[in-house]
Amino acid sequence: MLAQTLHDLLQGxxxxxxxxNLMWSFFGVLIGNLIGVLPGMGALSAISMLLPLTYxxxxxxxxxxxxxxxxxxxxxxxxxxILLNLPCHPPHAVTCLDGYPMTLKGKGGTALGITMMSxxxxxxxxxxxxxxxxxxxxxxxxxxxxxxxxxxxxLGLVAGGTMSKGSPVKGIAMTALGLLIGVVGTDVNTGTQxxxxxxxxxxxxxxxxxxxxxxxxxADFLCNVNRMHIIGSGMKLGLRDMRPSMAEIKExxxxxxxxxxxxxxxxxxxxxxxxxxxxxxxxFEKKISKHPERFGHGExxxxxxxxxxxxxKTQVDxxxxxxxxxxxxxxxxxxxxxxxxxGIQPGPQLISEHADIFWGxxxxxxxxxxxxxxxNVPLIGIxxxxxxxxxxxxFPSALFFIAVGVYSTNNSIFEVGxxxxxxxxxAVLVALRFSVAPILLGYVLGPLVxxxxxxxxxxxxxxxxxxxxxxISACFVAASTALIVLQLFFWLRGKHIARRDRAVSRMQHQxxxxxxxxxxxA
Amino acid sequence: xxxxxxxxxxxxxxxxxxxYGGALLIFIGLSAVYMGFGxxxxxxxxxxxxxxxxxxxxxxxxxxxxxxxxxRSHKEIDDEYLAPEWRGWICIVLxxxxxxxxxxxxxxxxxxxxxxxxxxxxxxxxxxxxxxxxSAAMCxxxxxVFVLGLQLQFPxxxxx
Numbered sequence: 001m002l003a004q005t006l007h008d009l010l011q012g013x014x015x016x017x018x019x020x021n022l023m024w025s026f027f028g029v030l031i032g033n034l035i036g037v038l039p040g041m042g043a044l045s046a047i048s049m050l051l052p053l054t055y056x057x058x059x060x061x062x063x064x065x066x067x068x069x070x071x072x073x074x075x076x077x078x079x080x081x082i083l084l085n086l087p088c089h090p091p092h093a094v095t096c097l098d099g100y101p102m103t104l105k106g107k108g109g110t111a112l113g114i115t116m117m118s119x120x121x122x123x124x125x126x127x128x129x130x131x132x133x134x135x136x137x138x139x140x141x142x143x144x145x146x147x148x149x150x151x152x153x154x155l156g157l158v159a160g161g162t163m164s165k166g167s168p169v170k171g172i173a174m175t176a177l178g179l180l181i182g183v184v185g186t187d188v189n190t191g192t193q194x195x196x197x198x199x200x201x202x203x204x205x206x207x208x209x210x211x212x213x214x215x216x217x218x219a220d221f222l223c224n225v226n227r228m229h230i231i232g233s234g235m236k237l238g239l240r241d242m243r244p245s246m247a248e249i250k251e252x253x254x255x256x257x258x259x260x261x262x263x264x265x266x267x268x269x270x271x272x273x274x275x276x277x278x279x280x281x282x283x284f285e286k287k288i289s290k291h292p293e294r295f296g297h298g299e300x301x302x303x304x305x306x307x308x309x310x311x312x313k314t315q316v317d318x319x320x321x322x323x324x325x326x327x328x329x330x331x332x333x334x335x336x337x338x339x340x341x342x343g344i345q346p347g348p349q350l351i352s353e354h355a356d357i358f359w360g361x362x363x364x365x366x367x368x369x370x371x372x373x374x375x376n377v378p379l380i381g382i383x384x385x386x387x388x389x390x391x392x393x394x395f396p397s398a399l400f401f402i403a404v405g406v407y408s409t410n411n412s413i414f415e416v417g418x419x420x421x422x423x424x425x426x427a428v429l430v431a432l433r434f435s436v437a438p439i440l441l442g443y444v445l446g447p448l449v450x451x452x453x454x455x456x457x458x459x460x461x462x463x464x465x466x467x468x469x470x471x472i473s474a475c476f477v478a479a480s481t482a483l484i485v486l487q488l489f490f491w492l493r494g495k496h497i498a499r500r501d502r503a504v505s506r507m508q509h510q511x512x513x514x515x516x517x518x519x520x521x522a
Numbered sequence: 523x524x525x526x527x528x529x530x531x532x533x534x535x536x537x538x539x540x541x542y543g544g545a546l547l548i549f550i551g552l553s554a555v556y557m558g559f560g561x562x563x564x565x566x567x568x569x570x571x572x573x574x575x576x577x578x579x580x581x582x583x584x585x586x587x588x589x590x591x592x593x594r595s596h597k598e599i600d601d602e603y604l605a606p607e608w609r610g611w612i613c614i615v616l617x618x619x620x621x622x623x624x625x626x627x628x629x630x631x632x633x634x635x636x637x638x639x640x641x642x643x644x645x646x647x648x649x650x651x652x653x654x655x656x657s658a659a660m661c662x663x664x665x666x667v668f669v670l671g672l673q674l675q676f677p678x679x680x681x682x
Contacts, residue, residue: 192561226609226644397656407676432543458568461567
């Protein structure tokens, strides 16, 4: 099997290195990096804005380009996090903690260099894991029937909802809202028009791009207009500043390896987003460090570990996305949606039927990460300049790109209106402190969940026990239940602790008052 | 980190936003259930097109109830007060509406100009001249990238 895998991989490199594909991969990395660097633009908005560009391409270059956009924008986000303390992509929130203090110390270039090194190392490890784990997973996946598919999607949805940031109840609510949005359109089984509010344009589902750009583009602008004031740091970064010294590489090496391991371990779990992974990697590093007090003041390990964790996590995340068709987070959901638009159904068949896409993608990850490194060394000066583009010029231009991008998807003005509606909905939800990313996850999985649920229950003649009778399916159901019970447990414990703390502080307060009164009377 | 994601919250600072969040979800969930009943529901043996929407709608409504109940328990004071940004909000919404309308009746270039110009006016620091120049530049980009480069099917100018 190993020989077969290596042969396939070689084939993949062959596909990825075709000049045509290589060009699109390069273009994706470049433009993803460019957009990711812009303040306020994260990986999600970058991918959804550029998604329409890939419609005209064939499937292989399209997906290679999208992957390039993804890691390009991810790296671009790290630049903003380290140099300006702007976490545009949530996983970079942790990087800010130590990256920005390093910039203040004049070591921003080193931090970027270490970030690049860690991400390349972590991505390489993640790719290796992907190469060896995917065929195994596919073998299991071929045994999956509708009941298993439903339960594993349920697990993905529950995990994505409860483990995202914010309260788990809100996360589940948003996931369910996504499922509901996924229902809009024609029912495949009966042809009934559902939730189309009289618009014929809605009979063919809500547009993925319109939804994503509404939630992550327009909603963001509504939240940030007149509130985002970026003071350019006015620094100059050259090629030389990027090169970390030998001692610094040594210092960052083990944190990088540990971060990679944390990321890989979490990568297999569907629904755990990269944000949690980075937090865990950071906390772990701080715990075992000899100088925990240095964290938050520009410690190199605090940059290397979370960046490595986030990159290996996203790389490994591609395994469930590609081999089971179950995305781990919103970014993966977008990529999955893009594949569906190209007429490719991710799942165990993908690897056997579209071997060129799967292995080409894996090979292109490696090549793309290499391009990213080569690209960033000479271009870092330009990225620093881009960071200072004022928000007041950026968001009107981005709005235009969003509008035209959505229009070009189907040459339909109606979908621009959809974007506006979802933008308003997203802004309201964000204002009410909901995290909107699970909506996208629910939306992409929605039709698949419904289809498989209906099929499984139909096959079992209306009995819901089918989901616990089949062993694989029962495991997934058990895992979902465990997740919910655990969350409930932590929630109740948190409440208990909060109540006890309040009681304690009240008692202390009363004692203090009593003592204060005592001294006064004395 | 505070510059990262400032949220519009000021205008409902006095009330508890979880009440509103819960209420909104209950509303969405119940409407979905109501509309789902309009399609055929069927039973587990023969699920109709309404079955799944009703199920999902009930989950949403249930979560809404949970959130609204939970709102009572935490009473910590919210972070800093942020004034509502009516000018920015109205301009952004208007600019997209303008793109819709003008794009339909007037073509790509006027629509591009409208969306960039109107949304740029939403930012208090933008001057009319600055917004004008930015919009003109974007029109050029629209023509170069989308019409010449990507051959987008969108007439440059039309009348009605």
